[in-house]
Amino acid sequence: MSILGTRVVRKEDPKFLTVGGTYVDDVRDPRLEGAARATFVRSTMAHARISSIDVTEAQAAPGVIAVLTGADLGLAPLPPSIPLLNQSMVRPLLADGTVRFVGEPVALVLSEDGPSGEDAAELVFVDYEPLQAVVDPEDAVRDEVVLHGEAGTNLAMEMDFGSDPDLFEGCEVVVSQRVVNQRVAGAPLEVRAGAAAWGEDGRCTYWCSTQAPQASRDTIQTALGLEPGTVHLIAPDVGGGFGAKIGCSAEDIVVAWAARHLGRPVRWVETRTENMTNMGHGRAQIQRLTIGGRRDGTVEAYRLELLQDTGAYPAMGGILPYLTRTMSAGVYAFPKVECNLRSVATNTAPTVAYRGAGRPEATAAGERAMDLFAAEIGMDPAEVRRKNLIPTDAFPYTTAVGTTYDIGDYTGALDRALEASGYEQLRAEQARRRQEGGRVAVGIGISIYVEVTAGPTAGGEHGRVVVNADGTATVYTGTSPHGQGHVTSWSMIVSDRLGIPMDDIQVVHGDTDLIPNGVGTFGSRSLQLGGTAVHEAAGKVLDVARGLAGDLLEANPDDVVLDAQSGRFHVRGTPAVSKTWVEVAAAAGEGGLDVETEFTAESPTFPFGAHVAVVEVDLDTGKVTLVRMITVDDAGRLLNPLLVEGQRHGGIAQGVAQALLEEIVYDADGNPVTSNFADYAFVSACELPSFELVAMETPTPVNPMGAKGIGESGTIGSTPAVQSAVVDALAHLGVRHVDMPATSERVWRAISAVANGSAA
Amino acid sequence: MQVSMTVNGGAQVHEVEPRTLLVHHIREALGLTGTNVGCDTSSCGACTVHLDGEAVKSCTVLAVQADGSEITTIEGMATAEGLHPMQRAFQEQHGLQCGFCTPGMVMAAVSLLDEIPTPTEAQVREGLEGNLCRCTGYHNIVRAVLAASGQALDDPVSVGGAGA
Numbered sequence: 001m002s003i004l005g006t007r008v009v010r011k012e013d014p015k016f017l018t019v020g021g022t023y024v025d026d027v028r029d030p031r032l033e034g035a036a037r038a039t040f041v042r043s044t045m046a047h048a049r050i051s052s053i054d055v056t057e058a059q060a061a062p063g064v065i066a067v068l069t070g071a072d073l074g075l076a077p078l079p080p081s082i083p084l085l086n087q088s089m090v091r092p093l094l095a096d097g098t099v100r101f102v103g104e105p106v107a108l109v110l111s112e113d114g115p116s117g118e119d120a121a122e123l124v125f126v127d128y129e130p131l132q133a134v135v136d137p138e139d140a141v142r143d144e145v146v147l148h149g150e151a152g153t154n155l156a157m158e159m160d161f162g163s164d165p166d167l168f169e170g171c172e173v174v175v176s177q178r179v180v181n182q183r184v185a186g187a188p189l190e191v192r193a194g195a196a197a198w199g200e201d202g203r204c205t206y207w208c209s210t211q212a213p214q215a216s217r218d219t220i221q222t223a224l225g226l227e228p229g230t231v232h233l234i235a236p237d238v239g240g241g242f243g244a245k246i247g248c249s250a251e252d253i254v255v256a257w258a259a260r261h262l263g264r265p266v267r268w269v270e271t272r273t274e275n276m277t278n279m280g281h282g283r284a285q286i287q288r289l290t291i292g293g294r295r296d297g298t299v300e301a302y303r304l305e306l307l308q309d310t311g312a313y314p315a316m317g318g319i320l321p322y323l324t325r326t327m328s329a330g331v332y333a334f335p336k337v338e339c340n341l342r343s344v345a346t347n348t349a350p351t352v353a354y355r356g357a358g359r360p361e362a363t364a365a366g367e368r369a370m371d372l373f374a375a376e377i378g379m380d381p382a383e384v385r386r387k388n389l390i391p392t393d394a395f396p397y398t399t400a401v402g403t404t405y406d407i408g409d410y411t412g413a414l415d416r417a418l419e420a421s422g423y424e425q426l427r428a429e430q431a432r433r434r435q436e437g438g439r440v441a442v443g444i445g446i447s448i449y450v451e452v453t454a455g456p457t458a459g460g461e462h463g464r465v466v467v468n469a470d471g472t473a474t475v476y477t478g479t480s481p482h483g484q485g486h487v488t489s490w491s492m493i494v495s496d497r498l499g500i501p502m503d504d505i506q507v508v509h510g511d512t513d514l515i516p517n518g519v520g521t522f523g524s525r526s527l528q529l530g531g532t533a534v535h536e537a538a539g540k541v542l543d544v545a546r547g548l549a550g551d552l553l554e555a556n557p558d559d560v561v562l563d564a565q566s567g568r569f570h571v572r573g574t575p576a577v578s579k580t581w582v583e584v585a586a587a588a589g590e591g592g593l594d595v596e597t598e599f600t601a602e603s604p605t606f607p608f609g610a611h612v613a614v615v616e617v618d619l620d621t622g623k624v625t626l627v628r629m630i631t632v633d634d635a636g637r638l639l640n641p642l643l644v645e646g647q648r649h650g651g652i653a654q655g656v657a658q659a660l661l662e663e664i665v666y667d668a669d670g671n672p673v674t675s676n677f678a679d680y681a682f683v684s685a686c687e688l689p690s691f692e693l694v695a696m697e698t699p700t701p702v703n704p705m706g707a708k709g710i711g712e713s714g715t716i717g718s719t720p721a722v723q724s725a726v727v728d729a730l731a732h733l734g735v736r737h738v739d740m741p742a743t744s745e746r747v748w749r750a751i752s753a754v755a756n757g758s759a760a
Numbered sequence: 761m762q763v764s765m766t767v768n769g770g771a772q773v774h775e776v777e778p779r780t781l782l783v784h785h786i787r788e789a790l791g792l793t794g795t796n797v798g799c800d801t802s803s804c805g806a807c808t809v810h811l812d813g814e815a816v817k818s819c820t821v822l823a824v825q826a827d828g829s830e831i832t833t834i835e836g837m838a839t840a841e842g843l844h845p846m847q848r849a850f851q852e853q854h855g856l857q858c859g860f861c862t863p864g865m866v867m868a869a870v871s872l873l874d875e876i877p878t879p880t881e882a883q884v885r886e887g888l889e890g891n892l893c894r895c896t897g898y899h900n901i902v903r904a905v906l907a908a909s910g911q912a913l914d915d916p917v918s919v920g921g922a923g924a
């Protein structure tokens with residue numbers, strides 16, 4: 001029986017459970033012996049001109065080796081790495097004349113140890129001339145305060161696909177709403193960290209907490225003007241990323257530079273406060289939605305206008321509204337959809353990818369629109385959705401914005417979710433409670449989602465499989481796991497194909513000298529691309545091996561089969577005479593069983609699902625309790641259900657957290673209000689129920705494994721379901737919308753507003 | 761100042777700065793990097809160790825305060841016979857992903873079962889409130905703790921489809 005599709009526990013776990021992972025700050029490597037510590041001095045102002053930086057006192061402080069500013073660095077500022085973003089909005093590696101967000105690196109202290117660096121950083125005196133800050137993207141778009149003088153505007157990107165003034169012509173009902181998809185923090189438990197050591201050979205080894213080692217290597221090389229191949233980047237164990245660690249930080253570049261400048265290795269690990277104010281944030285999108293249709297529940301047109309906050313220096317976050325647009329039609333067969341977008345700079349931390357990256361925003365908007373429309377016509381939200389779903393027999397299906405979905409069964413997903421939740425009983429219970437007039441209301445929220453993973457823009461992925469002389473195998477993968485379990489998954493794939501036991505397979509990742517070509521782990525791409533590359537490389541190794549076994553067995557290779565149970569080759573029908581991998585490897589000679597592949601998918605996959613959330617809301621305090629969370633998440637054919645469930649759980653929790661708890665807040669002057677784990681409402685075990693997962697598998701035709709992405713599904717589906725449940729709990733009071741996060745205060749205000757007669 | 765403590769069963773005597781936190785002492789002077797630092801506000805629990813048999817956040821204790829005490833870190837949990845039952849339950853229930861919260865989480869969970877040998881799900885969730893995990897959604901951590909306490913678990917997934 002094949003190991004594929006079974007619940008294999010992770011091979012990598014014993015290390016994590018007994019001595020812990022080896023994260024960057026845990027690396028004890030001789031090359032880092034005697035490393036200096038890097039501490040960044042960071043801007044305390046959101047927008048200011050720097051008139052002077054006085055480092056004399058810091059320089060003289062005990063344990064200090066050097067204090068450096070942008071002038072010492074002498075490196076060119078970096079334009080946004082994505083060409084679609086305004087290229088004049090450049091980012092200095094250390095502030096250059098102007099600071100544009102609180103926390104921006106201004107100077108660097110290099111010291112003998114961490115504590116003296118922290119003390120000395122306090123002694124660097126920066127003289128700021130405050131400038132007016134602009135924090136709200138709706139203000140920034142007016143260009144009254146401009147962040148980047150060179151650009152002359154705050155607009156980092158605009159995409160206008162045209163607008164039809166008669167889009168809603170003939171609709172019986174039209175509803176509009178402004179929706180805030182708030183800024184949140186990725187908050188991986190391991191903060192950012194780096195370590196640099198230059199060797200006698202003129203090369204730099206850089207340890208980096210990253211999801212994309214090869215891109216991080218390239219960024220450092222380019223920024224420092226180094227020849228390709230100069231940097232050897234190692235991503236050791238990485239303590240979570242969630243999109244915020246795709247690529248390296250400005251700080252990483254400075255640390256690599258500083259190590260060369262000092263002629264001594266340098267280590268850097270930020271504090272949580274630095275992480276919360278500096279590592280890119282996610283979401284931060286203001287949406288204006290309008291939906292129109294007939295009273296029978298048929299939607300005829302949908303418009304979504306997006307205003308994305310890029311933060312001070314446009315990065316990945318700036319282009320994510322394009323992904324929101326790509327998925328704006330969602331699971332619905334809307335005949336007309338319009339989605340235009342703008343991305344605008346503000347005096348806040350840059351925005352980047354965060355689990356889902358552009359797609360959760362699309363689902364959140366679309367599902368909010370469906371609820372508003374359902375409320376307006378007085379129809380059950382499940383029924384309105386069902387009426388507008390893309391029919392199961394319509395795939396491949398191209399939506400009104402031109403996105404072609406591979407395969408889907410949205411009605412099936414909805415049915416499963418409703419059935420597992422006991423939807424009708426839930427509605428009956430809700431009606432009963434409303435009638436009794438109790439002070440704890442029940443709300444039921446639904447979301448149906450489709451998202452996009454591993455399209456052509458996701459690039460290819462690299463896989464290499466080697467069978468060694470002792471019959472073991474080594475897998476080199478371009479993906480860079482940070483909790484996803486690739487060591488186990490890739491071993492399963494190779495074991496299944498080559499009949500080599502799981503324990504005899506080693507998986508190597510995150511080292512750019514061993515794996516020069518690779519892309520990384522983000523966007524739910526790893527299994528479909530990296531796993532498929534490994535699958536194909538293993539298949540090719542097997543082809544070579546069968547040829548060699550044929551020679552050894554004096555048979556036609558086409559007649560040679562591998563018994564995957566025993567890992568032996570024999571001629572079909574005569575298993576008594578067989579050859580082992582050791583014998584075949586000997587015949588192959590050094591490097592004879594070594595195949596590299598690159599897999600690129602021709603088209604993306606579109607994972608989908610349906611979530612039902614049940615909440616209780618205390619009408620006196622506004623406190624929301626998530627009682628149940630039922631989810632269907634179809635990721636195609638599953639390689640390891642245990643790991644898939646883990647991805648779903650983690651995603652669901654983060655999605656719930658956005659709906660109910662988490663938000664990065666700045667005050668009007670651009671000061672961060674949520675800059676540590678005491679102030680940021682990071683979701684804990686107490687605020688979550690156990691999740692009720694329902695199975696559904698619709699394999700994709702797009703790759704040979706039939707696999708679709710799963711990393712982000714839970715997040716995409718759960719946020720709107722929970723938000724919808726909160727609003728649903730208050731619907732009988734006349735509340736139509738509550739922005740996220742649905743904190744007690746916000747819910748209480750919404751209840752009070754309708755009680756006082758002003759609309760929510 | 762000189763500080764002596766028993767760590768994972770062995771005597772450790774070191775000179776420490778008065779301001780050194782126990783977590784830094786464990787990681788730097790003792791070289792035990794399983795214990796992690798995840799925050800600067802005593803909120804995350806990644807640094808949880810046992811001090812005289814009780815779970816504490818080692819970022820809230822000065823090394824000098826631990827003078828004369830007995831410390832157990834994640835490195836001291838497995839024995840020659842193999843993994844501690846809690847470690848085994850975490851592996852079997854897939855209670856870890858990136859692993860960063862894991863050492864602290866395991867130490868907190870062991871201490872939780874010392875106090876409440878057969879906890880309810882709600883008690884597990886409350887007991888782990890001070891330990892943050894960004895990867896697992898806590899679902900499988902809770903299952904691991906319940907399993908380690910010898911309780912039976914529900915099926916992880918229900919079969920979909922009409923009539924399920």
Ligand code: FES
Nearest residue numbers: 798804805807819
């Ligand atoms: S590091 Fe101790 S609680 Fe976070």
Ligand code: FES
Nearest residue numbers: 857861893894895
């Ligand atoms: S496993 Fe990553 S933080 Fe818990």
